Amino acid sequence: MRRKLPQIIVAAVGLIMFLVYFSGHPTAQRVNQTILVDYWQIIFAFTLIVGVIGFARSNLQQIQRGDGRFFRIVSLVGLVSMPILALIGGINAGSPFVWMFDHVQAPMQATVFALLAFFVASAALRGFRARSVPAAILLLAATITLLARSDVGGATIAWLPETAEWIRAHPSMAARRAILIGIGLGSLTTSLRILIGIERTWLGSER
Amino acid sequence: MNSALSRRLAFAGLFIAVTVAMLIPSEGDVRVAPETRQLYEWIDSIPPGSQVIVSFDHEASALPEIRPLALALLRHCFERDLVPIGVSLLAEGTGIGFALMDQTADEYDKTYGEDYAFLGFKPQFIAAILSMGESIPATYPEDYLGTPIDSLPAMVGVTTYDDVVGVLSIADGSMTTHWVEYGEARFGVPIAGAVTAAMITSYDPYLASGQMVALMGGLRGAAEYEQLIGIGGGGSRGLLAQSVSHLYVLAMIIIGNLLWWRARRRKGKESV
Amino acid sequence: MIDWGTIIAGLLTLAIFTFLYGDNPIYRFAESLLIGVSIGYFLVITWQNTIVSLLIKPLVSDGRIGLIIPLGLGLLMLSRFSSRLSFLSRLPIAVLIGSGAGVAIPAMLDARTLRQIDATIAPLWTDGGLAIGTIVVVLGVLTTLAYFYFSRAQTGSLGRISQIGIYFLMVFFGTTFGYTVMSRMSTFIGRMEFLLVDFLRLTQ
Numbered sequence: 089m090r091r092k093l094p095q096i097i098v099a100a101v102g103l104i105m106f107l108v109y110f111s112g113h114p115t116a117q118r119v120n121q122t123i124l125v126d127y128w129q130i131i132f133a134f135t136l137i138v139g140v141i142g143f144a145r146s147n148l149q150q151i152q153r154g155d156g157r158f159f160r161i162v163s164l165v166g167l168v169s170m171p172i173l174a175l176i177g178g179i180n181a182g183s184p185f186v187w188m189f190d191h192v193q194a195p196m197q198a199t200v201f202a203l204l205a206f207f208v209a210s211a212a213l214r215g216f217r218a219r220s221v222p223a224a225i226l227l228l229a230a231t232i233t234l235l236a237r238s239d240v241g242g243a244t245i246a247w248l249p250e251t252a253e254w255i256r257a258h259p260s261m262a263a264r265r266a267i268l269i270g271i272g273l274g275s276l277t278t279s280l281r282i283l284i285g286i287e288r289t290w291l292g293s294e295r
Numbered sequence: 296m297n298s299a300l301s302r303r304l305a306f307a308g309l310f311i312a313v314t315v316a317m318l319i320p321s322e323g324d325v326r327v328a329p330e331t332r333q334l335y336e337w338i339d340s341i342p343p344g345s346q347v348i349v350s351f352d353h354e355a356s357a358l359p360e361i362r363p364l365a366l367a368l369l370r371h372c373f374e375r376d377l378v379p380i381g382v383s384l385l386a387e388g389t390g391i392g393f394a395l396m397d398q399t400a401d402e403y404d405k406t407y408g409e410d411y412a413f414l415g416f417k418p419q420f421i422a423a424i425l426s427m428g429e430s431i432p433a434t435y436p437e438d439y440l441g442t443p444i445d446s447l448p449a450m451v452g453v454t455t456y457d458d459v460v461g462v463l464s465i466a467d468g469s470m471t472t473h474w475v476e477y478g479e480a481r482f483g484v485p486i487a488g489a490v491t492a493a494m495i496t497s498y499d500p501y502l503a504s505g506q507m508v509a510l511m512g513g514l515r516g517a518a519e520y521e522q523l524i525g526i527g528g529g530g531s532r533g534l535l536a537q538s539v540s541h542l543y544v545l546a547m548i549i550i551g552n553l554l555w556w557r558a559r560r561r562k563g564k565e566s567v
Numbered sequence: 568m569i570d571w572g573t574i575i576a577g578l579l580t581l582a583i584f585t586f587l588y589g590d591n592p593i594y595r596f597a598e599s600l601l602i603g604v605s606i607g608y609f610l611v612i613t614w615q616n617t618i619v620s621l622l623i624k625p626l627v628s629d630g631r632i633g634l635i636i637p638l639g640l641g642l643l644m645l646s647r648f649s650s651r652l653s654f655l656s657r658l659p660i661a662v663l664i665g666s667g668a669g670v671a672i673p674a675m676l677d678a679r680t681l682r683q684i685d686a687t688i689a690p691l692w693t694d695g696g697l698a699i700g701t702i703v704v705v706l707g708v709l710t711t712l713a714y715f716y717f718s719r720a721q722t723g724s725l726g727r728i729s730q731i732g733i734y735f736l737m738v739f740f741g742t743t744f745g746y747t748v749m750s751r752m753s754t755f756i757g758r759m760e761f762l763l764v765d766f767l768r769l770t771q
Contacts, residue, residue, distance in 0.1 A: 127662050130634075135660075163600070167606050168607065181397055189390045198356055201751070226737040262735055267715075318770050356754075360757060419663075533760060
């Protein structure tokens, strides 16, 4: 029953959602809305909270063990400070909560991503080699794209932007479209396998 | 050259190239890509007073690229007297979206609740998109600030996607895909995207098939859009540095390949 | 007046940039703080915009008793912290997986597959003559799909066709690489703009 009941729920909810997708009937809309808002979103919010509790628990355990104690404490202080600030000043513009987001979280997060610019430059120097025909094609497409989107002081090669746009809209788009079709068919079959109970990995261990 | 040294040299070169380019004042027009013009014309064709959903589907990590894009688009929306309704499919997009709408609304003397609204974040993007298609007030009984949305004049008459002209998704990942696959496919709501450059090619098939009405992206896209609306911003300011950084990466690729060819030839001669 | 916000943001930005020299305690401090604050932010927004707005207020103020069921299912998620009771969390997960799979079937079939196939089927010959662009798209889609066809060995004619598919894929990867470079550089430029203009005030 520990595995059967969840499988029955998956099949039942999946079938309902599949059927109401095609219906505009008010009852179908109500059912759809109930499952989407009252069940899906609320349960999903709890899964996120479980993640947060898990993070705090694992950090506390590591603090007790003495692994990177200082940095774990910093993480936990950061975690606790946000709800406290929200409780004190709300989440409106100008509140301490928003101040922390604007001046602590957002700048650091953007900078972590900015680091990637350096690794891209380093990879360009040390990794991108025209070792084969496919690799040469990749490099050529990348070069045309980059040159077409660069103009220093208005200087650019006249035919380049249009060539780059043609490449993006035709051969590049065609490959992406084939990938999309492939992913679409793959997702479709995986969903069907889940609903009819062939795919059960989501249930976890046998216990 | 040893690998740690070559990596540090590549880092230092990029840092110097971009810093110098940013200290040089740059002006001048850029060539506007057809895709940017298409988005501009789509927004320009919307009748004043119409509600349009602006979805901030991004995180703070993409803020340097997203901010100029979002500001240019919001300025165009307010300039045209459209009524943007902000939502977010990612938690971090919430604070950013609210601040950007607040800032641009101030520039155009727009009043919160009357000329624009911000509904906030709902988790599980597919559920959020589908449930808004059934009922926006049921999905968002309150706005971001906790005000019941039926008390906001900006939300008058907005019940489902049928009551808005479309969705403008400002995204740094695959969230626009979900708007297309669930919003457009299920409810037929027109979807336009303003995305980070890294994601733009992923959406090309949707634009080509007509599942998206317009698509633009990147800092360069923001610069082009700023030129179309005639208001400079982060896109235009960073344009020279952007071009210099592209050329720098190309130079790295060329130098890397030349070094590799030379090493290969040397090895070939030694083996003969 | 001292703008503490900009000073703190600037110092934290520099702290993250120190990673370029190598992993170090300053970077690890900033990273730990970022992780904690991000999760805290996420918790507050989820609590405020979902748990309060969609659950607590309708349940308490509007008396929507039916919401006790999703509340109960949500609370069952907490059973994951007990090895003895963790099987109970399969019930709410089943609701999530079932709803996702149910709506994905029509969406994937329609938006990703049929609409894309439909857009590929276009006249190869128009009033203006041979539609080169359309021919390239049709060829690209078919050959790339052939490359992803793993039910038969990629030899003989299938191998040659899929080789062409590889070339199309390389064009896509090359174009995407070009745009990815743009994106990463934009992010770096954005941070440099903050450092040079707002933090150091070296330029306007």
